[in-house]
Amino acid sequence: MTENLYPAFGILLVDDEPAWLRSLSLTLESSAGITNTSLCQDSRQVLGLLDGGGIGLVLLDLTMPHLSGEEVLKEISERHPAVAVIVISGLNQVETAVRCMKSGAFDYFVKTDEEDRIVGGVLRAVRMMELQRENLEMSSRLVSGELRHPEAFTGIVTGDRSMLALFSYVEAVAKSPQPLLITGESGVGKELVARAAHRLSGCRGKLVTVNVAGLDDTVFADTLFGHVRGAFTGAEQARRGMVEEAADGTLFLDEIGDLSIPSQVKLLRLLQEGEYFPLGSDLPKRLRARVIVATHQDLPAREGTGAFRRDLYYRLRTHQVHVPPLRERRGDIPLLLDHFLEEAARDLGKKKPTPPQGLAQFLSTYGFPGNVRELKAMVYDAVSVHRDRMLSMDSFVKAVERAAPQAGGAPSPAPRQNPFSGFAELPTFGDAAGFLVMEALERAGGNQTLAARLLGISQPALSKRLKMLKG
Numbered sequence: 001m002t003e004n005l006y007p008a009f010g011i012l013l014v015d016d017e018p019a020w021l022r023s024l025s026l027t028l029e030s031s032a033g034i035t036n037t038s039l040c041q042d043s044r045q046v047l048g049l050l051d052g053g054g055i056g057l058v059l060l061d062l063t064m065p066h067l068s069g070e071e072v073l074k075e076i077s078e079r080h081p082a083v084a085v086i087v088i089s090g091l092n093q094v095e096t097a098v099r100c101m102k103s104g105a106f107d108y109f110v111k112t113d114e115e116d117r118i119v120g121g122v123l124r125a126v127r128m129m130e131l132q133r134e135n136l137e138m139s140s141r142l143v144s145g146e147l148r149h150p151e152a153f154t155g156i157v158t159g160d161r162s163m164l165a166l167f168s169y170v171e172a173v174a175k176s177p178q179p180l181l182i183t184g185e186s187g188v189g190k191e192l193v194a195r196a197a198h199r200l201s202g203c204r205g206k207l208v209t210v211n212v213a214g215l216d217d218t219v220f221a222d223t224l225f226g227h228v229r230g231a232f233t234g235a236e237q238a239r240r241g242m243v244e245e246a247a248d249g250t251l252f253l254d255e256i257g258d259l260s261i262p263s264q265v266k267l268l269r270l271l272q273e274g275e276y277f278p279l280g281s282d283l284p285k286r287l288r289a290r291v292i293v294a295t296h297q298d299l300p301a302r303e304g305t306g307a308f309r310r311d312l313y314y315r316l317r318t319h320q321v322h323v324p325p326l327r328e329r330r331g332d333i334p335l336l337l338d339h340f341l342e343e344a345a346r347d348l349g350k351k352k353p354t355p356p357q358g359l360a361q362f363l364s365t366y367g368f369p370g371n372v373r374e375l376k377a378m379v380y381d382a383v384s385v386h387r388d389r390m391l392s393m394d395s396f397v398k399a400v401e402r403a404a405p406q407a408g409g410a411p412s413p414a415p416r417q418n419p420f421s422g423f424a425e426l427p428t429f430g431d432a433a434g435f436l437v438m439e440a441l442e443r444a445g446g447n448q449t450l451a452a453r454l455l456g457i458s459q460p461a462l463s464k465r466l467k468m469l470k471g
């Protein structure tokens with residue numbers, strides 16, 4: 001990756017006053033990190049520049065010699081309807097503004113407006129264009145209904161629709177030079193998604209992962225940017241930073257939500273300027289890696305409390321995926337169970353054991369706060385202690401009990417809904433208890449210990465119920 005221009009498409013600034021053009025482009029760069037701009041002083045050249053392609057947004061003055069801004073706007077709307085136009089005029093006239101909006105302008109500002117307002121309007125247009133591009137990519141995928149590179153996701157076991165949609169999105173944005181933000185609870189597979197995105201990016205370099213949680217600011221800077229010899233006491237050798245290690249590849253920053261504020265400033269500067277200084281050096285180096293970040297934190301909430309910088313959050317969220325927790329895709333549990341049984345048996349040099357009947361059912365009643373990582377650990381634990389052909393249910397039951405002591409060992413309950421509320425006529429208490437017991441036994445594959453746990457009662461209590469049912 002050789003460029004780090006933002007946004008991915010060009011923004012053309014058109015005005016006959018060179019001083020205004022320069023000042024606007026500097027403002028956009030310093031307050032919003034917008035660097036992918038080009039300047040045009042002659043309105044007659046605008047359409048030719050657009051014909052050349054690559055421009056997504058035009059910031060247009062109205063009062064210009066030769067061809068007026070309003071004429072240019074009309075031509076753009078007809079010949080390049082996909083290009084957004086923001087008018088930034090010296091005229092504060094409502095009629096002109098209305099006419100421009102009717103001719104297809106995305107927004108209208110007066111040059112004397114506060115800088116913040118103008119920059120905000122440009123950022124809104126950029127976001128809209130980015131969303132449109134993503135939508136186009138996504139819908140072309142939906143039409144074809146399949147992934148172009150399913151092999152990039154082979155390590156991620158899933159059959160869940162929301163995960164498959166996420167794969168589509170990751171494919172759609174894989175070649176974007178903008179960062180990709182991956183959110184989701186701990187253990188859901190965010191790192192696997194980052195690996196898939198790296199594979200799809202087409203970058204030749206490697207994927208370099210840095211867990212930034214707990215790094216103090218100096219260590220963060222040293223880890224990412226490296227240092228020159230003699231940069232500080234003890235720096236006897238120069239050290240390459242991870243940004244350089246990741247050149248032509250991907251830099252994956254995990255636990256980004258836990259980054260200190262000073263380090264957030266450094267990261268923002270790196271993303272905005274595409275340049276950094278190794279400690280002790282005044283020769284800048286270019287960022288030549290795609291950046292992917294992940295967090296289990298709620299970034300908007302952290303932004304709200306001031307723990308996460310707003311400008312960095314906006315910069316990072318250009319492309320964002322959320323990996324759902326395992327309890328929201330319970331259909332994946334049997335697939336993952338089988339996958340980890342196979343993997344654990346191979347790693348531990350054992351024959352793949354047969355899981356007891358009802359195990360997947362039992363696990364799907366559990367909340368998995370540690371998500372896929374927790375399920376994987378449970379399976380490895382069970383396979384490592386297992387001896388016979390059939391895997392024992394015991395270690396799973398114990399793991400669930402350890403994790404849910406407050407529920408007396410019972411699996412964590414699904415959100416409570418009254419299953420009887422829609423019944424016109426209620427079953428008797430005895431009938432309802434009977435149905436419940438039969439259902440639990442069915443789910444537990446006939447295993448009474450398990451059925452009792454599912455019902456939150458002791459095994460003797462279940463036996464008694466069964467006797468009553470038979471009698």
Ligand SMILES: Nc1ncnc2c1ncn2[C@@H]1O[C@H](COP(=O)(O)OP(=O)(O)OP(=O)(O)O)[C@@H](O)[C@H]1O
Pocket residue numbers: 155156157158184185186187188189190191192193254295296336339372373376
């Ligand atoms: N869908 C999946 N298929 C196969 N393995 C998975 C899947 N999801 C997660 N795993 C495995 O679960 C473990 C945790 O995954 P990963 O490290 O990617 O999670 P994470 O979301 O990045 O966690 P953290 O927030 O703690 O860094 C890894 O061993 C990973 O290989």
